[in-house]
Amino acid sequence: MLKYLTYDIVFQEFPDEVTLAINLSLCPNKCPGCHSSILLGDIGEELTFERLLALTGNYEGEITCVGLMGGDNDPAEVQRLFTLFKQHTQESIKTGWYSGRQELPDSFKPEAFDYVKLGPYRADLGALNSPTTNQRFYRVEADGSFADLTHRFQKK
16 A cells, blocks of 8 residues: 655656655655655555546646655555556656665566656765765666666756
């Protein structure tokens, strides 16, 4: 089960997109120095497909992407939600997943996603904008391959 606590329109999490970012709770990663430690708990409302449609419907014509921030407790449900969402929207809104996992689950199907961020936050390595980060941000290509866009977050 996926639960969300908050959501907001963001402009930097997914390059060149106006994104409805949905913050998911029940995070199992427990990254030291996590900036969203409140999301470790079992809090918030269940994120069903119907609720996802309602949330995105509130911003129809305004957003170009919906991003799930977390969901590592149930990656199969992340996959299922975005597969249904892409079918429902006829791929008119892009999808992205910020995962704290180091690697994607074996069952991962790239066609449900346009973007994927991988890697736990490590304070000693920094976030995506740090040149020493362990995190990686990918655009999923039409053929299912991954284009590494991490450099777009780096400070110049």
